[in-house]
Amino acid sequence: MRSFVLIIVFSILISPFAKASNDGHSITVNIADYSDSTLILGYYFNKKMLVKDTAYISPKGNYLFEGDEKLEEGLYIVYLEDRTYFDLLIGSDQQFNVHTSKSDLLNNMTIEGSAESADFLNYQQFLVTKQKEAAPVQEQLKVNPDAATKAKLQQQINALSADVKAKYEEITSQHPNSFLSIFLKATQEIEVPQMTAPNGSSNPDSVVQRMRYDYYKAHYFDNMQMDDPRILRTPFFTNKLDNYFDNVLLQLPDTIIKESHRVIAMANGNYDMEKYLIQHLFNRANESKIMGMDAVLVSLGEAYYLSGRADWVDEEFLKNLRERVDKIKPNILGHTAADFKMQSNTEEFYRLSEIRADITILVFWEPECGHCEKEIPKLYEEVWKKYANQDIKIVAVYTQWEKEPWVNFINEHQLHEWIHLYDPYNRSNFRNNYDIYSTPVIYILDKNKKILAKRIGSEQIPGFLDHHFKLK
Incomplete structure (x- = not known):
């Protein structure tokens, strides 16, 4: 069924396109059976449709988009007040007329004054015709016919796809440097050729x-x-x-x-x-x-x-x-973590580079932080207890300086097996070195203090450690 993709590509292309002179742009739109006061001209950019201009109906029932400057070439959209729309692919020639009717904006459309726009419009109408021919064939394929019938139906699909491909190649070869050609080529997927593994490949x-x-x-x-x-x-x-x-x-x-x-x-x-x-x-x-x-x-x-x-x-x-x-x-992944020397809650001094462990979990936190109040006990229950038999150390850095609430939290949650450090005089520059602008922040370091993971949640750490120890 991959061959049918050439037929359904029309769905992103349904509209005409453009031609303009060197003297700005002038695009007249006439829509039979439609007389609302305004039309909007927009364009596609970065997954959005942005408004470029608004045209008001004239006594003759026409709408005119004009200006002294040329429009930037691309796919534009003409938006009606009832939320229906059609596309205009505007190229280098930007003075032309569009005629259509409200009953079928695309199939009743003609363009005068731009051969390139007319070619594009014809291509769109051609795709619609081929889609209508393909629809009943596809419906028959869905009912699981016998093998012979299925093969015959598939031949019909292939023939329709071949027609679309031939039309595409005709247009792109006739206008190789036009925006029409560039646009149509850009809609095509890459075809990967058949490949064979080298002799002797094990898999x-x-x-x-x-x-x-x-x-x-x-x-x-x-x-x-x-x-x-x-x-x-x-x-x-x-x-x-x-x-x-x-x-x-x-x-x-x-x-x-x-x-x-x-x-x-x-x-x-x-x-x-x-x-x-x-x-x-x-x-x-x-x-x-x-x-x-x-x-x-x-x-x-x-x-x-x-x-x-x-x-x-x-x-x-x-x-x-x-x-x-x-x-x-x-602190990019793979870099060696910045070294520091800090004081512990028991008045000892530790240097990060001198802490020996296969894995060091470095967490920056503070007891007054609401998220820390949940995350630190979770780190103890779901990580520290689970991997107690592994060569892991947790270095918990208190980011503030008032000692009493810090020590009270450690005692309350029985976190005495961790290494608790703080830097009351801000000599280590840890906030800049570890990009600490909120808490908690968790880093995982290897035995050489290279950063394996960072800004990771407690719930993610077991999966990470299981993978690490499995690889090891």
Whole structure:
């Protein structure tokens, strides 16, 4: 059934497209049997539809979108007051007329003054026709016919898909550099070729699966003109970009960092495209809830913002980002935790680097914190007791300086087996070194005090430790 995907792709493309002169834009829309006062012209950008202009009905029943400046090319939407709409793919020629009727906006539509727009419209109408032809065939396939009938029906589906593919290739070959061609190519999925595992492979199926994945990952954006900012104004670009980073790539900071730089480089220096990719991928890293993705923020922040390459941000943004990067950078996963020397609740002094354990759980907390009141006892019951026979130490750092409530909490909850430390004179700079702006905050360190996990909840620690000890 994969061949049928070429037929159903029309669902994101239903509309006409555009032509304009060098003298701004002038788009006249006439909709028979429709006389509401306004039409809205919007455009697709970053998973949203944004308003560009509003046209008011003339005495002749027409609507006119015009301006002295050319519109940025892309997929636009004409929105009616009754919440129906149709799309206009606006290219370099931006003076044309659209005629349609309310009864069927797409199939009754014609475009005058733009050959490219008319070609696109014809393609959409062609897809609708092929979908109507395919619908009854698909319904027959659903009733599980005998093998011979099923094969015959599948041949009909294949023939329809071949027709769609031929139409697509005809248009893209006739207009290889037009926005129409770039737009249509961008809607096509990558076809992964057949592959064979090398001779002698111990697990050929697994090897082929990995080969297919590597090919798909490497060629994922082949159909996207990544240095053409016009694809930003389409309904599918950001979704495709996010799908790559969410579902195609392994969610590992090093992988995301490498691929972020690779994708940004695909802009080939195009200012608008590069700006969008930098901003979008940086914001993804900044908003990510996945542990360790702050390393992506640091990498992108230093490479594009703090280097001066992102000339669209102001000094205040750069100042705040520099402070943020300086706090995150020392405690990226895999880095050695910043050493410190602190005083214990029993007046002894401990240096973190001198505490010997296969695993050190470092928790920053305070007894007046409502979340800490729940999290610290949970850490004792669900982690400390469960792994008492393992080489684990818990170092609990009190982030305040009033000793009495701290000691009272330790005694009340019988936490005497932990190492309790505090820094009443703030000599260790632990707040900056460990990015402590709220409590509780938990780090997990290996025997060399390298950071294995951070900002992890007590309920997540057993699963993490089980995996660690299993690997060990």
